[in-house]
Amino acid sequence: MNIGGRLRHHTGMAYSAFMDYREVLVTGGTGFVGTHVCRALIARGLVPRLLVRPGSEGRIPADVRERGRITQGDVTDRESVENAAQGTTAVVHLAGIIREFPARNITFERLHVAATRNAVDAAVRWNIPRFVHMSALGARAAGPTRYFDSKGRAEELVRQSGLAWTIFRPSVIFGPGDQFVHELGRLLRKAPFLPVPGDGGYRLQPVFVGDVAKGFADAVLHPETGGRVFEVGGPETVSYDDLLARIGARYGHRARKLHVPLSFLRPAVRFLERFEKFPLTTEQLEMLLAGNTCDYRPFYSTFGFAPFSLASYLGTDLTAAGNT
Numbered sequence: 001m002n003i004g005g006r007l008r009h010h011t012g013m014a015y016s017a018f019m020d021y022r023e024v025l026v027t028g029g030t031g032f033v034g035t036h037v038c039r040a041l042i043a044r045g046l047v048p049r050l051l052v053r054p055g056s057e058g059r060i061p062a063d064v065r066e067r068g069r070i071t072q073g074d075v076t077d078r079e080s081v082e083n084a085a086q087g088t089t090a091v092v093h094l095a096g097i098i099r100e101f102p103a104r105n106i107t108f109e110r111l112h113v114a115a116t117r118n119a120v121d122a123a124v125r126w127n128i129p130r131f132v133h134m135s136a137l138g139a140r141a142a143g144p145t146r147y148f149d150s151k152g153r154a155e156e157l158v159r160q161s162g163l164a165w166t167i168f169r170p171s172v173i174f175g176p177g178d179q180f181v182h183e184l185g186r187l188l189r190k191a192p193f194l195p196v197p198g199d200g201g202y203r204l205q206p207v208f209v210g211d212v213a214k215g216f217a218d219a220v221l222h223p224e225t226g227g228r229v230f231e232v233g234g235p236e237t238v239s240y241d242d243l244l245a246r247i248g249a250r251y252g253h254r255a256r257k258l259h260v261p262l263s264f265l266r267p268a269v270r271f272l273e274r275f276e277k278f279p280l281t282t283e284q285l286e287m288l289l290a291g292n293t294c295d296y297r298p299f300y301s302t303f304g305f306a307p308f309s310l311a312s313y314l315g316t317d318l319t320a321a322g323n324t
Contacts, residue, residue, distance in 0.1 A: 023047045024220055025085045025128075027075045027119060028094030029068075030059040032177050033134070036209045037092060038064045040217035048092075051075060051084040075115040078122075085122035090130035090220045093119045093158075098147070099281055108150035116154035120161045130226075131163040132219045137171045137231055137292055144290070145283045155229075164226035166219045168212070168299075171233040171292045174313065175209030181247060181313075188248050193256040197265055197285060200241035200257065205233035205293040208308040211300075218303050225302065231294035235307045240288070243310075250314040262289075 024041055028034045029050035038048040048068040050060065057070060073080025075095045085091060097111045116133070123131050139151035158165045174181040187194055212232055219225045238246070241257065248255035269285050272278040300307055 023049045023088045024090045024092055025049050025088040026092045027051050030056055033173060033209060033212060034094045035061055035064060036213035037216045038068055040213040042067045044217050044221060049088055075118060076110050078118045081118040082122045082125055085126050085128060088128060091119055091123045091128055092132045092216055094134040101276060108146050112150035112154045116157050120157050123163055124161060129164050130220055131165045132216055133158045133165060133167045135167050135169045137169045137294055139169060145286055147283050164223055166225045167229045168215055169231045170212050171205045171207050171294060173209050173212055174206045185247050185251050188253050188255055189251055193258045196257045196259045198262045200259060201239050202289050203237050203239055203291045203293050204243060205237045206310050207232050207234040208313060211307055215303050230299045232299050233294045233296040235309050237293050246314055
């Protein structure tokens with residue numbers, strides 16, 4: 001598919017030699033999801049142009065480095081985003097955080113809202129027609145947590161941009177290199193027991209990172225998905241307790257759980273979250289307790305493939321699964 005031709009038709013601008021490279025700007029390309037998205041873009045004949053903070057180049061896997069391009073900059077700096085976007089045919093905006101560190105100026109306001117504004121403005125500045133955006137399941141302006149609120153306000157910036165946008169709202173993402181299934185497996189192997197907030201009955205719908213990456217890469221090539229929001233979950237809905245039991249079985253360890261009453265846990269987390277090494281914040285706790293489920297069928301029917309289930313993943317070599 002000739003993205004450059006579509007761009008010329010869409011904008012009326014002069015076609016440049018840069019567009020022959022079919023380059024796609026990717027923010028957040030060095031992260032867990034970003035690496036898989038870059039590989040999916042490459043598999044489709046596209047060239048990811050990664051916006052990378054100086055000093056973070058070493059996080060780019062060799063296969064992505066060899067077939068992609070690297071532009072130094074910071075997604076929170078408007079000028080560097082504009083420079084990185086020039087000559088690209090689409091923007092895939094993945095940059096984001098799951099935890100704030102205000103003392104280091106790492107906040108949802110900067111990394112979600114301001115960064116999205118920079119990416120949108122860059123696409124508008126260079127007449128880049130396609131904008132594919134990573135949001136989160138539960139995102140809503142004025143939502144129940146700062147995370148959901150910032151993700152919701154970022155979505156509004158994208159919706160009002162005038163671009164041919166597509167928004168994805170994934171549930172919890174698992175796969176090679178994740179910090180979810182693998183981290184829980186590590187804790188189950190090493191810890192004498194694993195604290196579980198409340199009754200452990202809150203529901204999750206984990207989605208495979210390869211499926212998420214397919215959606216992002218295919219959306220770049222299919223402008224008919226413009227103006228649509230896709231909630232992205234896996235085919236199984238599990239309770240947190242059930243998830244721990246499944247992961248424990250995969251690693252050959254019984255999930256030794258200690259259910260911690262919320263009346264004790266909430267004040268403890270509020271006190272301990274000030275320490276950066278403490279693994280849980282009040283925001284993360286409340287998001288976990290709220291659950292994370294959706295109707296996954298429109299996503300898979302639109303992009304035309306079957307989901308890879310958590311059950312299938314836990315029955316495979318965790319280092320080898322995944323084909324975008």
